[in-house]
Amino acid sequence: MPTLLITGANRGIGLELTKRYATDGWTVIAACREPQSATALKAIRGITVEALDVTDYAAVDKLAQTYDGTAIDLLLNNAGIYGNRDGALKVSDFDIYLEVLRVNSVAPMKLALAFLPHLKAAQNRSGGGAKIATISSRMGSIEQGSGGSYAYRASKAAINAGMHNLALDLKSSNIACITLHPGWVKTDMGGSGADIDVGTSAAGLKKVIDSLTLKDTGKFYNYDGGEIPW
Numbered sequence: 001m002p003t004l005l006i007t008g009a010n011r012g013i014g015l016e017l018t019k020r021y022a023t024d025g026w027t028v029i030a031a032c033r034e035p036q037s038a039t040a041l042k043a044i045r046g047i048t049v050e051a052l053d054v055t056d057y058a059a060v061d062k063l064a065q066t067y068d069g070t071a072i073d074l075l076l077n078n079a080g081i082y083g084n085r086d087g088a089l090k091v092s093d094f095d096i097y098l099e100v101l102r103v104n105s106v107a108p109m110k111l112a113l114a115f116l117p118h119l120k121a122a123q124n125r126s127g128g129g130a131k132i133a134t135i136s137s138r139m140g141s142i143e144q145g146s147g148g149s150y151a152y153r154a155s156k157a158a159i160n161a162g163m164h165n166l167a168l169d170l171k172s173s174n175i176a177c178i179t180l181h182p183g184w185v186k187t188d189m190g191g192s193g194a195d196i197d198v199g200t201s202a203a204g205l206k207k208v209i210d211s212l213t214l215k216d217t218g219k220f221y222n223y224d225g226g227e228i229p230w
């Protein structure tokens with residue numbers, strides 16, 4: 001069966017995606033910051049849970065070494081933070097702004113590059129090629145911007161650009177690379193007033209990711225399969 005590496009797997013959208021890939025029989029490496037308190041994650045049968053703070057780039061390299069020689073078919077960069085919910089013309093803390101960029105923009109690139117050998121090892125398995133799927137946000141769409149939330153919007157625009165660039169560079173290696181908007185989802189980040197539940201979001205994301213081919217690499221998808229403008 002194919003192998004998935006997913007970050008931020010202990011709650012929210014990441015937990016739901018992990019459950020669904022495990023149910024489908026994938027070999028799942030589920031990374032989270034604090035495995036000791038990840039009760040729901042550890043209750044999923046047959047997966048491997050790894051400790052990883054995605055901003056600890058040395059730890060990312062160490063995890064890549066741990067899995068040296070393991071083919072990874074899908075890297076799913078899910079971990080993310082919102083930072084401060086700043087309104088118009090306001091950034092309340094620039095240290096938090098930088099942390100949002102470290103988690104949402106830099107870490108997915110670091111993971112992609114650290115695990116490139118593992119993805120390349122899977123590129124010709126099961127015909128489909130390896131994939132990098134990164135959970136971004138519609139809020140990173142410059143065309144659909146509406147002000148405020150500077151750090152979050154900038155971080156998701158940055159990862160959209162980074163992953164688009166990577167898609168161009170990895171096409172010849174048969175590795176497809178996309179970013180996805182999960183919808184406005186009822187999680188700790190999305191809040192209880194959000195539009196959809198995690199099941200609806202994860203089902204849609206998984207369908208888009210599973211049907212991805214190299215033809216669609218470099219695109220920015222909504223969870224329902226529609227394309228989102230940059």
Ligand SMILES: NC(=O)c1ccc[n+]([C@@H]2O[C@H](COP(=O)([O-])OP(=O)(O)OC[C@H]3O[C@@H](n4cnc5c(N)ncnc54)[C@H](OP(=O)(O)O)[C@@H]3O)[C@@H](O)[C@H]2O)c1
Nearest residue numbers: 008012013033053054078079080137184185187188189190
């Ligand atoms: N919910 C929405 O409406 C919505 C909309 C658009 C995009 N998104 C994106 O969807 C993704 C998942 O969001 P969610 O709604 O499921 O959020 P969530 O419930 O707040 O979960 C966020 C996850 O990211 C992990 N995380 C945060 N910082 C991390 C770090 N430094 N290292 C490792 N893991 C870290 C958290 O781990 P801890 O438990 O250790 O904090 C948690 O597992 C994010 O990228 C988010 O930006 C969500």
